[in-house]
Amino acid sequence: xxxxxxxxxxxxxxxxxxxxxxxxxxxxxxxxxxxxxxxxxxxxxxxxxxxxxxxxxxxxxxxxxxxxxxxxxxxxxxxxxxxxxxxxxxxxxxxxxxxxxxxxxxxxxxxxxxxxxxxxxxxxxxxxxxxxxxxxxxxxxxxxxxxxxxxxxxxxxxxxxxxxxxxxxxxxxxxxxxxxxxxxxxxxxxxxxxxxxxxxxxxxxxxxxxxxxxx
Amino acid sequence: xxxxxxxxxxxxxxxxxxxxxxxxxxxxxxxxxxxxxxxxxxxxxxxxxxxxxxxxxxxxxxxxxxxxxxxxxxxxxxxxxxxxxxxxxxxxxxxxxxxxxxxxxxxxxxxxxxxxxxxxxxxxxxxxxxxxxxxxxxxxxxxxxxxxxxxxxxxxxxxxxxxxxxxxxxxxxxxxxxxxxxxxxxxxxxxxxxxxxxxxxxxxxxxxxxxxxxx
DNA sequence: TCTCCTATGTTGGCATTGGTAACATTAGCG
DNA sequence: CGCTAATGTTACCAATGCCAACATAGGAGA
Numbered sequence: 001x002x003x004x005x006x007x008x009x010x011x012x013x014x015x016x017x018x019x020x021x022x023x024x025x026x027x028x029x030x031x032x033x034x035x036x037x038x039x040x041x042x043x044x045x046x047x048x049x050x051x052x053x054x055x056x057x058x059x060x061x062x063x064x065x066x067x068x069x070x071x072x073x074x075x076x077x078x079x080x081x082x083x084x085x086x087x088x089x090x091x092x093x094x095x096x097x098x099x100x101x102x103x104x105x106x107x108x109x110x111x112x113x114x115x116x117x118x119x120x121x122x123x124x125x126x127x128x129x130x131x132x133x134x135x136x137x138x139x140x141x142x143x144x145x146x147x148x149x150x151x152x153x154x155x156x157x158x159x160x161x162x163x164x165x166x167x168x169x170x171x172x173x174x175x176x177x178x179x180x181x182x183x184x185x186x187x188x189x190x191x192x193x194x195x196x197x198x199x200x201x202x203x204x205x206x207x208x209x210x211x212x213x214x215x
Numbered sequence: 216x217x218x219x220x221x222x223x224x225x226x227x228x229x230x231x232x233x234x235x236x237x238x239x240x241x242x243x244x245x246x247x248x249x250x251x252x253x254x255x256x257x258x259x260x261x262x263x264x265x266x267x268x269x270x271x272x273x274x275x276x277x278x279x280x281x282x283x284x285x286x287x288x289x290x291x292x293x294x295x296x297x298x299x300x301x302x303x304x305x306x307x308x309x310x311x312x313x314x315x316x317x318x319x320x321x322x323x324x325x326x327x328x329x330x331x332x333x334x335x336x337x338x339x340x341x342x343x344x345x346x347x348x349x350x351x352x353x354x355x356x357x358x359x360x361x362x363x364x365x366x367x368x369x370x371x372x373x374x375x376x377x378x379x380x381x382x383x384x385x386x387x388x389x390x391x392x393x394x395x396x397x398x399x400x401x402x403x404x405x406x407x408x409x410x411x412x413x414x415x416x417x418x419x420x421x422x423x424x425x426x427x428x429x430x
Numbered sequence: 431t432c433t434c435c436t437a438t439g440t441t442g443g444c445a446t447t448g449g450t451a452a453c454a455t456t457a458g459c460g
Numbered sequence: 461c462g463c464t465a466a467t468g469t470t471a472c473c474a475a476t477g478c479c480a481a482c483a484t485a486g487g488a489g490a
Contacts, residue, residue: 212428
């Protein structure tokens with residue numbers, strides 16, 4: 001409210017020069033917009049916030065963002081792209097701390113993956129939402145492949161070491177990814193109720209994947 | 216366009232009685248709205264269609280839906296609820312045709328699950344979207360549990376027959392669900408590219424789950 | 431150093447869309 | 461048979477994405 005009124009009044013006076021600390025040109029508005037929107041994604045549920053408020057928080061008028069992003073979905077796509085890179089970093093960090101077996105690495109990566117999803121639920125949902133067109137904004141596919149590579153590395157090494165079954169790598173990788181992704185999504189949806197799947201879903205799930213289901 | 220103009224003109228003339236085939240009261244508008252919205256969900260991508268067009272297609276004014284649903288999200292929730300029931304029916308149908316082993320049933324159910332997601336991509340996404348609040352509209356949890364029960368039945372029978380490993384049922388079930396759900400989501404996102412995960416992801420993925428990954 | 435050109439930012443406005451309020455119509459119950 | 465509640469309509473508002481016209485200034489070339 002205060003923010004709004006000061007903003008409006010400064011506009012009505014008709015001179016932004018009343019704020020010597022804010023020059024006419026922002027300097028790095030594109031980055032500021034992304035960071036503001038990331039913050040709003042963290043604060044609220046979903047990405048239904050409006051661009052106008054992003055602009056307001058960044059200290060610019062409500063149409064300034066259009067000089068840097070053709071539309072709102074382009075901004076969201078950029079955030080999603082960075083999300084994939086953040087996820088990749090989180091996974092490599094979790095794996096890197098770990099000099100044990102490939103099995104332990106896989107477990108560590110899975111935990112880190114789920115933790116990332118929980119800690120950044122809106123961002124994670126956005127990354128896999130249909131609202132961001134993975135084909136239209138090509139950096140996205142590249143970034144998601146980079147994340148996928150972490151998993152591929154673990155499996156490759158595991159197979160080489162004989163810890164993992166020597167199955168086609170793609171199928172194994174898809175299975176791991178699908179499992180952890182599905183687990184994360186269900187968790188975010190709070191569909192993994194205790195009465196439904198027990199107290200420790202992630203552990204049980206990954207155990208099932210490792211050991212298999214067949215007797 | 217034609218629809219719009221006839222609609223508007225009839226309103227301007229000020230008498231709906233020009234349409235003797237459409238009485239003032241629709242008769243079953245709630246159902247009609249749901250069916251229209253389901254159709255629009257099938258036609259387009261996502262559920263960003265507007266309520267006004269749903270109303271228009273159903274042949275009523277743009278605020279009539281509010282007599283049956285407090286807001287748009289309530290309509291979406293109802294569609295999601297029915298989606299869970301449709302999915303359950305699809306799964307039981309696939310399993311029912313199948314009098315073979317529990318393993319075959321699990322495979323059949325998985326295929327049917329993925330097929331349902333592919334054939335109803337927007338609906339499937341909606342069902343697992345944060346846009347529908349599973350707690351607020353309680354019929355949803357009930358419906359999703361009904362779907363989950365199909366899976367539980369298969370696993371229970373499989374364990375009893377000794378086909379499946381005698382692990383805690385909840386973990387096994389969560390693993391299966393997470394795997395197939397994740398597979399479906401990734402498939403809908405077209406993230407299961409051939410160069411990434413091979414030509415037959417679903418088969419490979421489910422195989423991995425059955426056999427396990429450890430050597 | 432001066433001058434434009436262009437990138438960036440602002441103002442005002444439009445169209446779409448979800449939702450409310452007040453009123454109209456009618457089904458169906460007492 | 462008449463009243464009431466349910467259902468539908470009209471007119472409206474507010475929020476929001478986005479566009480057009482204009483303002484400012486940073487910086488490359490004369």
